Amino acid sequence: MTESPILRRILLALGARDSVRLFRNNVGVAVYPDGSRVVYGLAPGSPDLIGLTSITVTPDMIGRRLAVFTAIEVKAPRGRPTDAQRAFVAMVQRMGGIAGIARSPEEAAALLAAGPGQVSS
Incomplete structure (x- = not known):
């Protein structure tokens, strides 16, 4: 095959x-x-x-490092994300990843600081 x-x-x-x-x-x-x-x-x-694979952290995982899928959609100050881009960001957030729309390095850093699964603009 x-x-x-x-x-x-x-x-x-x-x-x-x-x-x-x-x-x-x-x-x-x-x-x-x-x-x-x-x-x-x-x-x-x-x-x-x-x-993405959504997992539940268990007690035996405490102290271990886990990679978290991160997706940042970059837009100009007046740029608008498409419906497909919004849906992708929402799916990543729903599954516990880090995702959002950023219009500056500061907004991108804020997405990372918020952590996995946080809903953003």
Whole structure:
């Protein structure tokens, strides 16, 4: 079996769980006829699936470090997030991640200081 059907099966199986949100992360380079290049995807070497898994911290986890998914949508002072951007931010917050809209470094720092699962603008 090739990678593509396995990936689809994983997305179907894990997508049914309320605590998991996975997204396909295509990574690569497109070369236009004029020779210019566009690099796409999260980062070179990043995995096929990225996302969030909501967990409940238990007593045996106290003192351990946990990574928290962070998503900051940057907007100009008068910029307005799209409905899709608002929905993505809300989903990350609902699942315990750090997410919000920032119009300055100070607003971005405030999002991080508020911590996981906090609702912001």
